[in-house]
Amino acid sequence: MANLDKAIDPIDGTISIVTPENITFRYSVAGPFQRATAFVIDLLIRMGIIIVLLVLTMALKSGLGDAGIGFFLLSNFILNWFYGAVFETYMNGQTPGKRLMGIRAVTVDGKPINAMQAVMRNLIRTADTYPLVTPAVFGIEFTDSPVYQSAIIPTFAMGLIVMSMNKRYQRIGDLVAGTMVIVDQRKATFGLIDVRTPAVLQIAAMVPATFRADQEMSQALAHFVDQRPRLSDGRRREIAAHLTEPLSRELGLPPNLDPDLLLQALYYRAFVSDAQEELMQLTPTATVDYHTASQQAPPYIQAPVQLQRQVQYLSQPSQSSGRPPSGGLLK
């Protein structure tokens, strides 16, 4: 494990920003492919608005005459050049596409961008699309249609190369404006998983009442229990075995406990029994036999009374009529 200490800055698409108060924030930076989807969504929105404007211009052509065409061209210009700038200024670094994709433009210090930065980064967007090529490059034959003759295809090579060359995945506009695009904070969420088997409950009852998992231990237990359905029995034990020895020593448990069951039992204690304990205090307890766990339990187990009552309730939820279904929290 000493290797963890001298591990080389691992690639994770994240950057750290240290504030003057010496607090470090880690941001997950959005790369070109995460940003491309937001770009396409914004492009579709812009195209939709342009089509609506075009239809309106055609409909009002008789009334407005050339002024209608002028209005359309002006609207088109404003939409193409200021769509991103306006939204990013008023939506705290987000356009509708960015909001849908959960990404946001911020300054390289992690602060919200201002109007000038929003305008700068969007005005230079066109540079990312270069070089522009004609369909003839791809062997598409020209027709005499003027639309076809004037068609250009953006290759986005410039944007991709520039973004690939820096750690923050900044495109040219970002470099000029001093901005970057980050992924909005996503919290890892695990639904509670039902681990209640007689063997797990039996081991859970052996864990001292003083056991309290800190945040990192809770995360490790949650990760393990979340991933264990995909793992083979051998692999589950192999992973869990790393913790068995120090945990058994720490908690005064027999050293030969099944590692997989032990981690499940700790998960149960860390996540489920506390929640159930609160529930128990609010509702009367039904009388349920505890024979399954107690018959198999070794004689030295002296589980606290309160814990036994929890086990009774959790091991036979179907008999506890009149209570909120315990499955509400469990998947």
Next chain:
Amino acid sequence: MQFDKTHIQIRNRTESELLDISLHVFRRFPIPIIFSFLVVAIPLLFINDLLLSHVLTLKFNAAQYTARSIVEMEFTTANLSFKTYLYLQSVLIITQAPIASVLSTLMLSKLIFNEKPTIKGLIKSARSCFWNITMAFGLRRCILIQMGLLILLMEAGANGRAAIMTFYTITLIVLLLVRGNRPYMLEIILLERPGRDPTKGMTLSQRSKMLHTATGGNVLGRSMFGMLVGAVFSLCLYGAITFFSISLFTESGTIESSVFTARWLFPISCWLAVCYTSVVRFMNYIDTRILTEGWEAELKVRAEAYKLEQRQQLGTSW
């Protein structure tokens, strides 16, 4: 694999995150990845040219082609069947992509886990998998079949040519289905070294089935998405490379397709895209293993065990 000692943060990622991270990996190790890739890709580029360059001089598309472009006049000495050539070349590159990335995949596997490999060592390592690679890719994934068809195409008449082209297309469809469902076959062969005797451990097909079915339809979706990204990426590269090479190195400067762009710039762009997609495929493979083998959970559990042991050594209680 010692995944507490990697250049990649071990955690489960989305497809777009993997594409971005692959760019990052490429940026960190550009020379070893490109060099190890080119060792295989350059010979394939010339072999493919030998097999396909005759298509550009075939007469069967003569009626469709008229020398309109100045650049084409600069480079063309015979009748051009541009689209046929592009199709055959693209399919061949798609088929050969996994074997072209044999060394770069091995290189990545070493680099990611903090080793310093040499090309000689990688070739030696790849040679020990020769039989599995030949069977899995040469035959089951049609590389040798397609190359054989292209040799036949050289001498075929009009009818034979149509039949060959049809069969060639069928092999592409089969290939896409097979590879779509089993995209990490190369990585399994190279990195997991399965044996052929089922009594001595898991065979290639057993390992492949275990890895590819563990995440359900996710593998097929990712594989298809990766191919799509590779196709778009190669077209973008082709456009950009053509733009720069023609505007810098020709007198006319007219940016249009020609025999030169088709014969050299197009395959070069495709191979560069394959180089990138090989990194993406490797990252996808790692991600699948993180998921199916619980690497992320193991890393967290081991970190907690280490902390607990340290605390016990210091005599501090929970």
